[in-house]
Amino acid sequence: MNEEQSFPPISVEGLLAKVCEFRDQGWRLVQIGAAAVGDAIEVTYSFDLGGRLSNLRVSLPAEGPPRIPSVSSVYPCSFLYENEMHDLFRIQVDGMAVDFKGKFYRTTVPFPFAPRKS
Amino acid sequence: MPRTLIPFGPQHPVLPEPIHLELAVEDEKVVDVIPTIGFVHRGLEKLVERKDFQEFVYVAERICGICSFIHGQTYCQAIETIMKVDVPPRARYLRTIWGELSRLHSHLLWLGLLADSFGFESLFMHSWRIREKVLDIIEATTGGRVIFGSCKIGGVRRDIDPAAFQTMLAQLNEIEKDMREIVEVFLNDSTVKERLVGVGILTKGEAHALGCVGPTLRASGIAQDMRQLGYAAFDEIPIEPITRPEGDSHARCSVRCAELFQSVDIIRRAIARIPAGEIAVKVTGNPNGEYLARTEQPRGEVAYYIKANGAKNLQRFRVRTPTFANLPALVKMLPGCSLADVPIIVLTIDPCISCTER
Numbered sequence: 001m002n003e004e005q006s007f008p009p010i011s012v013e014g015l016l017a018k019v020c021e022f023r024d025q026g027w028r029l030v031q032i033g034a035a036a037v038g039d040a041i042e043v044t045y046s047f048d049l050g051g052r053l054s055n056l057r058v059s060l061p062a063e064g065p066p067r068i069p070s071v072s073s074v075y076p077c078s079f080l081y082e083n084e085m086h087d088l089f090r091i092q093v094d095g096m097a098v099d100f101k102g103k104f105y106r107t108t109v110p111f112p113f114a115p116r117k118s
Numbered sequence: 119m120p121r122t123l124i125p126f127g128p129q130h131p132v133l134p135e136p137i138h139l140e141l142a143v144e145d146e147k148v149v150d151v152i153p154t155i156g157f158v159h160r161g162l163e164k165l166v167e168r169k170d171f172q173e174f175v176y177v178a179e180r181i182c183g184i185c186s187f188i189h190g191q192t193y194c195q196a197i198e199t200i201m202k203v204d205v206p207p208r209a210r211y212l213r214t215i216w217g218e219l220s221r222l223h224s225h226l227l228w229l230g231l232l233a234d235s236f237g238f239e240s241l242f243m244h245s246w247r248i249r250e251k252v253l254d255i256i257e258a259t260t261g262g263r264v265i266f267g268s269c270k271i272g273g274v275r276r277d278i279d280p281a282a283f284q285t286m287l288a289q290l291n292e293i294e295k296d297m298r299e300i301v302e303v304f305l306n307d308s309t310v311k312e313r314l315v316g317v318g319i320l321t322k323g324e325a326h327a328l329g330c331v332g333p334t335l336r337a338s339g340i341a342q343d344m345r346q347l348g349y350a351a352f353d354e355i356p357i358e359p360i361t362r363p364e365g366d367s368h369a370r371c372s373v374r375c376a377e378l379f380q381s382v383d384i385i386r387r388a389i390a391r392i393p394a395g396e397i398a399v400k401v402t403g404n405p406n407g408e409y410l411a412r413t414e415q416p417r418g419e420v421a422y423y424i425k426a427n428g429a430k431n432l433q434r435f436r437v438r439t440p441t442f443a444n445l446p447a448l449v450k451m452l453p454g455c456s457l458a459d460v461p462i463i464v465l466t467i468d469p470c471i472s473c474t475e476r
Contacts, residue, residue, distance in 0.1 A: 003347070005409060029329045030412075031421050031443075035434035044423065046410055051347055053410065077329040077446035081438075087156075098152065105156035112164060 007057040032081035034089045036115040062115040072097035088113040119144040132461035135471035151452045170430040182473040185415045190269040196411035196424040209273035211392040214351040218381040223252040224416035236313045248296045273398025301375045314368035318451040318463035328446040332418020336361045337369035344414035370466040439473035
């Protein structure tokens with residue numbers, strides 16, 4: 001097993017075009033996940049084609065709040081991941097197919113995974 | 119025709135766990151659906167800040183009360199890959215055996231719930247009666263019935279001796295015979311077919327576009343199963359994904375029924391080939407790196423993303439569960455169906471809200 005994995009960076013502006021390329025080549029969206037790393041938030045898009053995994057990594061500044069375009073026009077199933085990123089990390093996702101407006105998860109603390117100010 | 123909004127869940131007789139569907143219906147026909155989860159979000163991913171990476175195996179196992187073992191296994195695989203730990207072959211085989219026993223009891227549990235949802239109570243009880251026999255094997259070999267506590271980073275905590283393997287094989291023969299009887303009813307009984315055939319159709323294209331996984335994906339004709347990646351002992355025990363072309367509720371039931379016998383076959387092959395030797399290696403140091411591990415849970419592909427920076431506590435731990443990936447498909451299957459078919463269609467993705475609300 002132990003497939004080689006890389007997380008190549010991509011700009012926010014180039015994201016949609018690259019995701020369209022993946023869709024057109026037949027890749028399945030495996031997941032979209034965020035991680036707070038220092039003062040930034042890394043958003044990872046993972047795709048599968050016949051068992052091969054490929055990733056894209058967008059880095060966002062935590063201040064702002066961070067904004068990213070929705071890919072739900074390309075992969076309709078992405079709206080769940082995007083609402084999750086909003087509710088846990090305070091990432092503003094523009095153009096989601098279904099926007100739960102912060103009510104996707106009922107958390108006691110708002111945006112519990114967002115980077116804390118030091 | 120006027121539309122009526124009907125709330126389905128989060129408390130509903132067919133749902134053991136909370137998920138809410140806002141159903142827009144015209145007469146008895148569903149025309150639109152909006153799903154809502156998040157009623158019991160547990161924030162387990164946040165616990166990596168308090169539990170070190172070795173202790174966290176126990177947390178990962180508790181993400182789900184049904185497929186707990188494979189959660190722990192996937193977490194261990196991700197850490198082992200980052201730390202370049204070579205798991206002993208015997209441990210990889212033992213993981214395969216316990217993983218397939220988990221699939222057996224999960225599918226039997228689901229078959230029982232499905233039978234219950236369309237009012238076939240005796241079939242429900244027979245399914246769960248057989249499941250108890252699988253749980254007995256798990257209890258005899260791990261000490262637990264649902265939470266095994268047997269997987270650890272670097273291998274497994276317990277071995278199975280040759281006598282126990284012989285007992286297991288005899289029990290599997292009995293279980294297989296019992297399963298043949300109920301599967302015959304699930305697949306061929308006219309009342310069951312009446313409720314399942316042609317209900318909740320998901321085409322191959324829709325299943326792919328919506329990111330479906332597991333039996334939900336394979337019942338729409340796509341041959342994808344993460345066991346083909348060759349994790350645990352699947353590099354030496356290859357499998358062929360079981361598919362159906364129809365994409366309806368009966369096809370999803372049919373795939374799971376066939377996977378019962380596939381799991382029994384895998385366990386037999388694993389027992390026949392299991393090598394002697396150590397069951398764990400010592401793991402020293404802390405992980406540093408990132409990895410996205412994928413395995414095949416009973417409900418489909420689970421993805422574990424782990425990021426570590428050399429400290430005892432991980433930087434990020436994230437799980438994408440199979441139910442989370444199958445929810446968009448549910449939204450696609452429901453419009454056009456009869457209101458009475460909603461519980462059955464919801465069940466056919468085998469929703470696990472415990473996993474989803476990790």
